[in-house]
Amino acid sequence: MAQSRIPVLIIEQDGHARELLCNTIAAIPVLSLLAETDSLFYGYELVRHNRPRLVFLNLNEQLDKGLDMARRISRYFPDTVMVASGNYTGPDILRACMEAGIRDYLIRPLDAEDIHRVFAKHQAMLGPHDERDQTGRILSVFSNKGGLGKTTIAVNLALSLSEVIRKPVALVDLNLQLGDITTFLDIEPKQTIVDIARNIGRVDAAYLETSLAQYHCNANGAQVYILADPLHLEEAEEVTAEQVNAVLTVLKASFEYVIVDTTSTLDTKTLTALDLSDDVLLVSMVNLPSIRSTQRLLGLFNRLEYNLDKVKLVLNRYMANDEITVEDVEETLEHAVFWKIPNNYPVVMTAINRGIPIALLDGGKALDKTFRELARQLSGILPEESASALNTAGAPAGGANGSHGRPPNGSPFTKPEASADVSSQTGKSIILRLLRNVLSKNTQKA
Numbered sequence: 001m002a003q004s005r006i007p008v009l010i011i012e013q014d015g016h017a018r019e020l021l022c023n024t025i026a027a028i029p030v031l032s033l034l035a036e037t038d039s040l041f042y043g044y045e046l047v048r049h050n051r052p053r054l055v056f057l058n059l060n061e062q063l064d065k066g067l068d069m070a071r072r073i074s075r076y077f078p079d080t081v082m083v084a085s086g087n088y089t090g091p092d093i094l095r096a097c098m099e100a101g102i103r104d105y106l107i108r109p110l111d112a113e114d115i116h117r118v119f120a121k122h123q124a125m126l127g128p129h130d131e132r133d134q135t136g137r138i139l140s141v142f143s144n145k146g147g148l149g150k151t152t153i154a155v156n157l158a159l160s161l162s163e164v165i166r167k168p169v170a171l172v173d174l175n176l177q178l179g180d181i182t183t184f185l186d187i188e189p190k191q192t193i194v195d196i197a198r199n200i201g202r203v204d205a206a207y208l209e210t211s212l213a214q215y216h217c218n219a220n221g222a223q224v225y226i227l228a229d230p231l232h233l234e235e236a237e238e239v240t241a242e243q244v245n246a247v248l249t250v251l252k253a254s255f256e257y258v259i260v261d262t263t264s265t266l267d268t269k270t271l272t273a274l275d276l277s278d279d280v281l282l283v284s285m286v287n288l289p290s291i292r293s294t295q296r297l298l299g300l301f302n303r304l305e306y307n308l309d310k311v312k313l314v315l316n317r318y319m320a321n322d323e324i325t326v327e328d329v330e331e332t333l334e335h336a337v338f339w340k341i342p343n344n345y346p347v348v349m350t351a352i353n354r355g356i357p358i359a360l361l362d363g364g365k366a367l368d369k370t371f372r373e374l375a376r377q378l379s380g381i382l383p384e385e386s387a388s389a390l391n392t393a394g395a396p397a398g399g400a401n402g403s404h405g406r407p408p409n410g411s412p413f414t415k416p417e418a419s420a421d422v423s424s425q426t427g428k429s430i431i432l433r434l435l436r437n438v439l440s441k442n443t444q445k446a
């Protein structure tokens with residue numbers, strides 16, 4: 001079988017080094033030069049779009065920004081082997097490279113022998129593309145309590161994701177008895193999940209194209225293909241967990257992102273979707289009943305030895321001046337908060353009642369930006385501010401903050417240091433005591 005060549009990207013500002021890299025790569029038959037650029041920003045975009053397997057990165061010019069970008073690549077595109085080079089020597093730079101996911105570090109000036117040696121060393125890792133690279137990601141929006149905002153988040157996030165990746169996104173209504181997506185976007189589906197499930201043997205990209213309802217948002221170019229819930233209540237039971245599995249797998253093969261809106265019931269269909277998901281956005285709110293139900297769920301996930309790394313806690317209807325702080329929530333749930341979506345009842349309700357996305361409301365700009373930033377964070381597309389920082393010498397690079405997938409620095413939701421202790425100590429300790437009381441009772445019960 002003919003082996004496909006390994007695509008290589010060069011991010012290099014120095015002309016001589018670039019020429020050396022290009023010539024050396026050209027001399028290694030299994031490598032093919034995908035592109036060369038002197039810009040970290042375009043380098044990252046090339047990684048995102050073209051998925052090179054090997055990246056040569058000059059760290060000399062912009063060490064912090066280069067490391068920042070490497071961190072982001074290793075987080076979102078872990079199959080990419082990065083080889084950095086620079087004039088720095090000593091253990092600190094090696095540690096920094098390792099921490100950023102860079103596999104090897106070459107001291108400049110580069111020579112062809114080093115490049116051959118480093119390629120030989122990592123050749124085994126640079127085998128053919130993993131099949132999984134070719135399929136999309138499934139992202140479920142779940143909470144084990146109704147009315148917390150799952151559908152609001154699923155719909156607006158799907159549109160934002162499509163806007164930022166500039167490709168259509170699939171949106172599936174797995175709330176099979178009481179789905180709301182068609183109402184939220186005021187659409188009439190041609191077919192529902194029941195039809196697709198019945199015809200699953202014939203379902204391919206062309207079938208999906210004609211049978212899914214399309215929603216196109218002229219304002220931002222977002223395009224979402226919707227798999228609607230059954231028209232009749234009694235049909236919900238017809239859909240089996242196996243069919244849910246098959247439908248999501250087919251969609252994943254055609255779309256870069258499949259967003260799944262769920263019910264609050266942990267039945268086998270929901271569990272199937274959660275199992276198949278690459279990310280589960282676990283929606284909660286900052287109040288005792290919601291935190292309590294989230295705690296129960298995380299407890300269950302723990303007992304099931306569920307992969308908690310993919311569970312991303314999203315606090316909806318967040319209010320910065322809430323008595324219970326994000327830190328309280330994190331401490332109580334022992335789980336990092338991934339994102340906060342501000343409370344804005346008039347905007348969300350108007351959007352729902354008019355059957356349009358938040359992006360189309362004049363008053364919805366701030367909330368829409370939140371969804372766009374969330375979409376960027378989930379898809380690994382640089383946040384607007386750090387994209388411009390990578391382009392602007394001297395400006396601080398925000399963004400890549402991989403640990404627990406927290407929002408990037410500079411995000412509108414990063415709590416300012418100054419407000420870290422808004423509530424008085426007494427008020428705060430009462431709330432924390434209350435939280436702990438409720439939760440310890442709950443643990444005893446469970």
Ligand SMILES: Nc1ncnc2c1ncn2[C@@H]1O[C@H](COP(=O)(O)OP(=O)(O)O)[C@@H](O)[C@H]1O
Nearest residue numbers: 146147148149150151152317342343344345348
């Ligand atoms: N960020 C928000 N700010 C204010 N209200 C919200 C927000 N998100 C959701 N809501 C309100 O919460 C209610 C339930 O939202 P919905 O998305 O239907 O939740 P779920 O799908 O979890 O049942 C809706 O009436 C909606 O207006």
Ligand SMILES: [Mg+2]
Nearest residue numbers: 150151175180
């Ligand atoms: Mg809902």
